[in-house]
Amino acid sequence: MKFNKKLMIDLLILIVPIIIMLLLMPILPDKISIHRSITGTRSYIDKKYSFILGILPFVIYKLKYDKK
Template identity: 70%
Template sequence: MKFNKRIIILDILILIVPIIIIILLMPILPDKISIHRGLTNRYSDKKYFF
């Protein structure tokens, strides 16, 4: 099976870039993050955001 090298690199970037962004944002996020589900608001720790 022959794979296109450009597509494989793009797939890896699509997986890696969001993880890097989340890691960089973790220090500036508040300790509790609001989670909206329907009409209720809940809060979760930032470690579950990742």
């Protein structure tokens, strides 16, 4: 049984950050600051949507290195 090296890297880049985010969920505050403007106003994301931040490394990786 042969393993596709690219597929394994893709899965690691997708799964590891999501697992880390799920482990951090219990200690995160209810609202997470994701942006602060020059005037000092902040944008927040709810804690239950923070797993989306774990998907960002995979999306960036695919956009940068996925050559078809």
